[in-house]
Amino acid sequence: MDLTRVRQDFPFFQKKPDQKTGAYFDNACQTLRPRQVIEAVTRYYQESSACSGRSMHHLAAEVTRQYDQARATLARFLGAAKKEEIVFTRNTTEGINLVAHALDWNAGDVVLLTDKEHNSNLIPWQMLARRAGVELRVVPSRPDNTFDMDAYSRLLDRKVRLVSFGFTSNLDGVTLPAAEIIKKAHQVGALVLLDAAQTAPHQRIHVRALDVDFLALSGHKMLGPSGTGVLYGKYALLEKLQPFQVGGDTVASSTYTTCEFLPPPEKFEAGLQDYAGIIGLGVAAQYLMNLGFDAIQKQEWLLNRALTSQLLEIPGLHLIGPSDPALRGGIVSFFIEGIDSHRIALMLDQMAGVMVRSGQHCVHSWFHARQIAGCVRASMYFYNTLDEVSLLVDSLKKIRKVL
Known part of the structure; x- marks a missing residue:
């Protein structure tokens, strides 16, 4: 380099x-932002400041094309099977909250965390525990703050509905052995959500090779614009999730009493989106892949x-x-x-x-x-x-x- x-x-x-x-x-x-990202955001506001997927004019068509291109770029960036597995969010926090609200929970379900989770991957689960009677279990780290696989195995059982771990710690930079963690979780029927806010900017992630169920990241930590992020989810799981926020752009049709939701990812992307930011995020992801x-x-x-x-x-x-x-x-x-x-x-x-x-x-x-x-x-x-x-x-x- x-x-x-x-x-x-x-x-x-x-x-x-x-x-x-x-x-x-x-x-x-x-992170700082390269001129390529800044210029992409500026171009949107100067040349094509319109909505995606709503209007029939040529400006809207161009925004739709760039927005779709950004989704495809992020799918390649993460090794997703298809671009429809990429849900645009404001940040990692929103992605984690989406999963916390969209999964169907039963009292007694267990969410497994580590002892050094960012508040974004701790507080949503504390609120869920109060709201739905979910139990939280915390996996202690080794004395040197590395992951303790034995402690994890002891806490992992058939009651665990979700393992939600920070892939790389923002406290000390330690990256978890994610593939082994995911394999063990799947053996007991648990889903896995990885907070990859500190991983995506620094190392190659291949969600299919990991076999991870959900993964969240933030654009502002990987050269992208503030207020942008991604929730990756296996498509079959996204189809089963309930929408977290609803309204414009989430439905194909509605009456005064009913509505028909769009398929993923649209059903999770309510309202007008940060088109400039998402286009810039696609450029940031491509910059990192090129580097x-x-x-x-x-x-x-x-x-x-x-x-x-x-x-x-x-x-x-x-x-x-x-x-x-x-x-x-x-x-x-x-x-x-x-x-x-x-x-x-x-x-x-x-x-x-x-x-x-x-x-x-x-x-x-x-x-x-x-x-x-x-x-x-x-x-x-x-x-x-x-x-x-x-x-x-x-x-x-x-x-x-x-x-």
Whole structure:
């Protein structure tokens, strides 16, 4: 991968001489966008600002074509059997909530989670437990925060209706052995939903090879526009799901007392959609496929190895997750004894323009269970450099001396 050429695709890096250089290490929250995505969104508003699938004029036909093309691109991106298995959402959170509301639940059904789920994959199930009498079971991680297959097997039985796991943790970057998890779940008749918000931007996903039932992702974490996402579902399962939101574009016909729902995915995409965003998301997915996930992972591991080895030289610094950087993708989370994580993040930004995330990263349950106040998370992507890693470490060392 030609890093210099790749960075030219991102307006963020084309700064004026008087602007602060800094480094963007908050990619697990939201990635930067390449000009190809920005231009696709802009073109929609400038050249074809119309609805898809509603009107007969040529602008509507062009939007329909591009919208359908984006769906087909995302199907290829995920290795889906057909584009109708791709439901457009606003984000991963909406995809998970769709499944939580659309499946038929019985009191006593069990949903299995891990102990470090993002709130997006925890709170919907807590609400479901209150609403429908569903039981939640939590699979504890190993001491190094990697997945405990034995603990999972012990909690997995015929009462489990759904296994809903974060494919890659936003806390520490650990990716689960999804294929084995899915195989075991299917052996007891359970469905599997994967939260792939932190996986889709970084590694190749093939939903058919995994045999996963549902998978959710967010566009804003994979170079795409904010407010876009995808729920993948096996078509036979999508046909059985009840619509989550209903109204315009979800029905073929209606009377004052009845309605006929459209087939998937339309029955889940109520109302006017973010056409510009979805078209941009298709461009983002194609950009990543063109770049290649082998190149993306190679760069992330290079950066993580360099950052991890240098951080361990700082007194009182503790890494979260396994010590091997290859097991943490592009994420390095840490805390320094006696120093508030928010203070570190603010000083990094003020001193050197280094942007990281601080706090509990929407994984409050994990931090509360371990009585850890919070941490700093540096999340890297393929466009980051070793020089930016050095800037982060040098700045941290200065902060450590000051505080």
